[in-house]
Amino acid sequence: xxxxxxxxxxxxxxxxxxxxxxxxxxxxxxxxxxxxxxxxxxxxxxxxxxxxxxxxxxxxxxxxxxxxxxxxxxxxxxxxxxxxxxxxxxxxxxxxxxxxxxxxxxxxxxxxxxxxxxxxxxxxxxxxxxxxxxxxxxxxxxxxxxxxxxxxxxxxxxxxxxxxxxxxxxxxxxxxxxxxxxxxxxxxxxxxxxxxxxxxxxxxxxxxxxxxxxxxxxxxxxxxxxxxxxxxxxxxxxxxxxxxxxxxxxxxxxxxxxxxxxxxxxxxxxxxxxxxxxxxxxxxxxxxxxxxxxxxxxxxxxxxxxxxxxxxxxxxxxxxxxxxxxxxxxxxxxxxxxxxxxxxxxxxxxxxxxxxxxxxxxxxxxxxxxxxxxxxxxxxxxxxxxxxxxxxxxxxxxxxxxxxxxxxxxxxxxxxxxxxxxxxxxxxxxxxxxxxx
Amino acid sequence: xxxxxxxxxxxxxxxxxxxxxxxxxxxxxxxxxxxxxxxxxxxxxxxxxxxxxxxxxxxxxxxxxxxxxxxxxxxxxxxxxxxxxxxxxxxxxxxxxxxxxxxxxxxxxxxxxxxxxxxxxxxxxxxxxxxxxxxxxxxxxxxxxxxxxxxxxxxxxxxxxxxxxxxxxxxxxxxxxxxxxxxxxxxxxxxxxxxxxxxxxxxxxxxxxxxxxxxxxxxxxxxxxxxxxxxxxxxxxxxxxxxxxxxxxxxxxxxxxxxxxxxxxxxxxxxxxxxxxxxxxxxxxxxxxxxxxxxxxxxxxxxxxxxxxxxxxx
Numbered sequence: 001x002x003x004x005x006x007x008x009x010x011x012x013x014x015x016x017x018x019x020x021x022x023x024x025x026x027x028x029x030x031x032x033x034x035x036x037x038x039x040x041x042x043x044x045x046x047x048x049x050x051x052x053x054x055x056x057x058x059x060x061x062x063x064x065x066x067x068x069x070x071x072x073x074x075x076x077x078x079x080x081x082x083x084x085x086x087x088x089x090x091x092x093x094x095x096x097x098x099x100x101x102x103x104x105x106x107x108x109x110x111x112x113x114x115x116x117x118x119x120x121x122x123x124x125x126x127x128x129x130x131x132x133x134x135x136x137x138x139x140x141x142x143x144x145x146x147x148x149x150x151x152x153x154x155x156x157x158x159x160x161x162x163x164x165x166x167x168x169x170x171x172x173x174x175x176x177x178x179x180x181x182x183x184x185x186x187x188x189x190x191x192x193x194x195x196x197x198x199x200x201x202x203x204x205x206x207x208x209x210x211x212x213x214x215x216x217x218x219x220x221x222x223x224x225x226x227x228x229x230x231x232x233x234x235x236x237x238x239x240x241x242x243x244x245x246x247x248x249x250x251x252x253x254x255x256x257x258x259x260x261x262x263x264x265x266x267x268x269x270x271x272x273x274x275x276x277x278x279x280x281x282x283x284x285x286x287x288x289x290x291x292x293x294x295x296x297x298x299x300x301x302x303x304x305x306x307x308x309x310x311x312x313x314x315x316x317x318x319x320x321x322x323x324x325x326x327x328x329x330x331x332x333x334x335x336x337x338x339x340x341x342x343x344x345x346x347x348x349x350x351x352x353x354x355x356x357x358x359x360x361x362x363x364x365x366x367x368x369x370x371x372x373x374x375x376x377x378x379x380x381x382x383x384x385x386x387x388x389x390x391x392x393x394x395x396x397x398x399x400x401x402x403x404x405x406x407x408x409x410x411x412x413x414x415x416x417x418x419x420x421x422x423x424x425x426x427x428x429x430x431x432x433x434x435x436x437x
Numbered sequence: 438x439x440x441x442x443x444x445x446x447x448x449x450x451x452x453x454x455x456x457x458x459x460x461x462x463x464x465x466x467x468x469x470x471x472x473x474x475x476x477x478x479x480x481x482x483x484x485x486x487x488x489x490x491x492x493x494x495x496x497x498x499x500x501x502x503x504x505x506x507x508x509x510x511x512x513x514x515x516x517x518x519x520x521x522x523x524x525x526x527x528x529x530x531x532x533x534x535x536x537x538x539x540x541x542x543x544x545x546x547x548x549x550x551x552x553x554x555x556x557x558x559x560x561x562x563x564x565x566x567x568x569x570x571x572x573x574x575x576x577x578x579x580x581x582x583x584x585x586x587x588x589x590x591x592x593x594x595x596x597x598x599x600x601x602x603x604x605x606x607x608x609x610x611x612x613x614x615x616x617x618x619x620x621x622x623x624x625x626x627x628x629x630x631x632x633x634x635x636x637x638x639x640x641x642x643x644x645x646x647x648x649x650x651x652x653x654x655x656x657x658x659x660x661x662x663x664x665x666x667x668x669x670x671x672x673x674x675x676x677x678x679x680x681x682x683x684x685x686x687x688x689x690x691x692x693x694x695x696x697x698x699x700x701x702x703x704x705x706x707x708x709x710x711x712x713x714x715x716x717x718x719x720x721x722x723x724x725x726x727x728x729x730x731x732x733x734x735x736x737x738x739x740x741x742x743x744x745x746x747x748x749x750x751x
Contacts, residue, residue: 250748326447330448332445358441363551365690366691371696378746382739382743411446411448418443
């Protein structure tokens, strides 16, 4: 085991209330809402019609391009409607509303299920594609695309991302403790697929038990190393992990394969295992339900499409006193207007805050705290001034599109300036103008 | 259920503008208390007049500019008032204190657009104005209460060196047993306050380190060449307003650069001008002008010396 730490970033209170709650299967809901756009890239094309019967695991939406992913029904029942639904990020998308009916029946997988030792790289690309697997760490980028880097960029290192640096969230932690072997098997498949020489399993030291579990497993296995990271946010971001572990900088505007690295979240690896070894597509995920005043902070193995309200109620969340309900963690999650929104592939947690309030904003005092905390070394003070002044070319030169919106700058700002929000606004404005011209 | 929908992040660190200002005031309290000890109750009047005038000017100008007047409570005007007072001679006429404080807030801060928008350190602009408007009262120094001298006025350590070639003992400079402005007596107490801010990370360590090191080095070189003509570098560090300037004035975040490279140029520049003015200029002390001169470079330094981003080509 090697120990490393990131230099920048912040260390907010960890709040891992649900760390000791084992993963519980969440009861079958009466209905699920499954949007056709749950991934980065083009939405899936619907394959089902109203009143059609579907089985659990049946493909109901087909990938509509290279960067896209299929979606599957997470229940057995009837498609009640195809209509637009509200997503956690505030946008709307077409979704299949499926009411659960009768005995559960499983659809046959659309890929051959083999012994893991017999799988080839092409098999794994097909499996991840067909099973609708996307990056479950938050970016929901289609995994099949990620594991097919261009030939001219050989991958030498695979990093298993178990950092889970977001405060409160424990879904990856529980998966690593309860499904260590499955995750490691999938990690080995991944390393074989991209032909990497080295494998690293990166875990923060507030999950030392998980690191030790992997250490036992990898002990004596050539080419694998467990990396214990000092807890720091946003260490689990791809670019941070690659910098900390490999000492390489992903070029601006580039991707990890440009520096020979592939980072894969442990939740994604578990999903790969389920698909490869058991023939189960991505229809369930672990969702942490936690927060201030939540009676039973929990980790639920939840069917995609289950309403957030059901999970919150089951965990005893104080819905009447809540001032914020967040899909995801407190640093990068999305606050929603209502809990009647389905859990998606990207939903790592549901967080309830009862003390969230609006903060008084002061003018920037150029203290530079944001600049020194930024993991990407963006000069945030000036970038945001340029955005506020509508000086888009200068904003781009100061790293507008380099920003990954981790939230560290807003977190440290003593003037309470919503810096990330300004940066999002800047990106939106520039994209809109570029689309027009 | 009335849920707040806002952009992430949804949690926030503990620092805030009023909290930073409060800690700056706390860090200045030992030096402020020492000034009362050395110069008597009059020092307190100077500080009170300066602070109250600063707060009232701030409030009135926010009102005039139709801005949120609660901004007068963020503590920044209080800090400006206190800092200005600490740069003034104890015997100064209180009406002059009020004028200086009003100029600091109105001309140097509000007219530039208020908190965060000023180019120059407001307290130092106030002092520069008083120096120009009332040169005699601004350079008349009463002896501190512990100096048993039969004179109504005395020279400051730097003045004594410049005009009479007298060196003050390091120990007296350290403990504050000298005459001078309210806040430039005890180098030790100022250092203590500065270190407190450093530990709490409210000031950038590069600024005091850059200034003090460069003064030490620039003067040290001259002193090695001619120790008769030039003062020893420890005297240079401890005498005058250098400690106050290096720890509390030059570190003002609004008027100092953000990037490390910019900060080094800024702080070494201040050190260079301090030595230049003190040893070759017409005045015994030059901390105020040095900081004001380097303040004017800050926008330029921030524009051209940003740090290299992760993954950016060198």
